[in-house]
Amino acid sequence: MTSTLLDRLAALSAAAATHPEASQASGPAPATATSVLADRPDGTVVRTGHTVAKAHAPDSDTAALATRLRIAAHPSLHGILLPPLPVTAPDGFLTLTEEGRALTRWPYGSPVPPDDPDGAPWEEAAVLLARLHAVDPAQLPGPVPPMRGPAKAARAMARLRAALAPTGGAIPAPRAPRPVPGPLAEAAGSIEAAWALLPPWARGVAPGPQPALLCHGDLHLGQLVRHPATGGRWLLIDIDDLGLGDPAWDLARPAAWFATGLLAPDVWSRFLSAYRTAGGRAVRPDGDPWPDLEIPARALTVQTAALAVAKAAGESRPLDEIETAVVDACARMTSLPRQLAPAARNVG
16 A cells, blocks of 8 residues: 555545544544554555545446445445445545545444454344345446456456466566466366356356345455444445345355355354344245355355465465365365256356
């Protein structure tokens, strides 16, 4: 992150520090020192007092993002999504840097504590998803863009291929190719094979087979905050992937974690039960949910494994235990092609 971008984000978050929606029920404003909450290539988040400012990915579709912001601010999403704060006018939720990068600002919400796994709000997340999936898209500002989950999976595969290319995906240079450790190349092969078994819609190259509902597109526990920060309700954040699509995608990551042994069975059962009890439409109301979740869960497993191997290759290190688990899950997918192939043909 450049100092210029940091300064711009700090100024943007500070300008909203006294906005009533930002400070609602949060008590006296904390010290106005700026802190960086996240700094990744796809997004930088800076906090000042009760507000945060976010620089979205450099390649963001600003028109689609503007629509997503209007949706997040719509009354139909009250109590489901954290609403944005205006930056240019009462209904202007996006501004651009001189380089064209999209900036937004939001009330500060307290995240899920990373050191309290037993207190993670799985049931609350499930209920929020059920409510999100029940929102009528026809009542929202539009046109509502597509949910970007499958597109993100495809981008993860592109990142994997670039990371393991002889020149790291860059323009070929007159130097010796960077060696790729054998285990990482083998892992990439398993991931590619699992990816090839997925139907076109799950790879982001065809429309989905299910009726499109409003989806979050990237659900995990890092996408929940309490607002107000002290004692407030849980709300969903990060609307960059919000849009119309198969709602099963929003359940796919916890489903994949359960299938790979990374999420305890009782936690998965609580999450699924809360979603069904709240009337969630992504899965059948009772019985085995896996026919509805299998393909999205496989896609999210492949995406997670692809990013893990790309990161390990970039850092010239072996896979850790969790990364190995998701790669192993991809290998198991390819050992059962007859079970997936009919599903792939039917929904492609």
